[in-house]
């Protein structure tokens with residue numbers, strides 16, 4: 001049965017994957033016409049399942065199944081529908097499709113709940129368009145920072161302007177929040193994006209914690225000059241300074257302590273001409289570790305080293321931190337509920353950390369938050385080769401349906 005559920009999930013994922021801004025690949029960004037179409041599609045699915053559908057001021061699609069009790073708390077299930085460039089179809093959308101099908105299954109099996117269940121499709125998790133990310137979950141938890149409205153996309157459009165053009169009112173963002181006292185918890189289904197479950201022959205895993213993360217942008221300013229007439233000793237080459245900093249960062253991360261990883265994923269050089277010594281190099285850093293102190297120390301020691309490199313080369317260096325997220329532990333009660341549901345399916349329960357950031361870490365500020373990981377082929381994600389099988393997605397949906405009565409005071413009649 002669960003393989004059929006997985007096939008059903010995949011049919012929905014394929015529909016969503018067809019909505020893209022770039023032919024031949026999946027690319028769906030926050031507050032774009034493609035985001036609009038994806039929201040409409042998800043809203044239509046929710047409506048067909050009898051959910052009460054709405055959109056909030058940061059363009060999250062929200063579908064509620066009400067239990068009928070006036071003072072009911074709310075259990076939230078969801079993930080994101082925005083993507084990176086040239087994405088796979090599972091990262092994010094699976095966390096919207098799986099709860100839809102799981103709720104349908106659970107209701108078919110006679111689920112009675114003491115809480116309202118809300119399924120949410122967030123629009124801004126990958127951070128592919130604006131400097132700040134997590135607009136949906138930050139607004140939902142009352143943590144949205146109004147300063148991020150001034151962040152610009154590559155075309156110089158601010159988040160504020162984009163929201164207004166999308167028909168949303170930035171003044172209403174505060175109204176998107178769920179009150180703490182009515183929040184029962186958050187559960188997110190997501191592909192693992194790593195190789196552990198596949199290596200251990202398991203379709204599902206329970207996330208124990210989401211690792212901490214620091215993101216920032218370094219700008220090196222040097223002196224432009226003629227590539228032929230300025231001798232090497234007289235140069236203040238911004239690119240060469242950046243290159244030395246890149247190696248310094250990698251060396252630090254290679255210590256491997258506490259799962260420390262560091263990535264420079266975005267680089268630009270000015271003026272960007274073949275015969276001109278670069279006077280400007282801008283690059284991003286992304287540093288993560290399962291221990292916050294290790295990450296914080298690695299970033300600060302790297303910055304110290306980078307400043308020394310800039311000074312020695314006669315360049316200046318500016319660092320702007322764009323995002324800091326502490327390690328977030330997943331809720332023990334929800335983890336136990338997921339573990340029981342997985343064991344029901346006859347599988348060994350594997351707990352593992354998430355190296356990737358997720359809305360679940362933002363939601364944890366409001367109350368219990370947890371994640372169910374689904375095996376993906378070779379741990380590949382953010383790539384069209386991303387793949388989860390029908391069997392594995394079916395297992396996830398079945399486990400989620402079985403977990404619903406076990407978490408957040410949602411009960412079956414038979415319990």
Ligand SMILES: [Zn+2]
Pocket residue numbers: 080091092125190
């Ligand atoms: Zn994701």
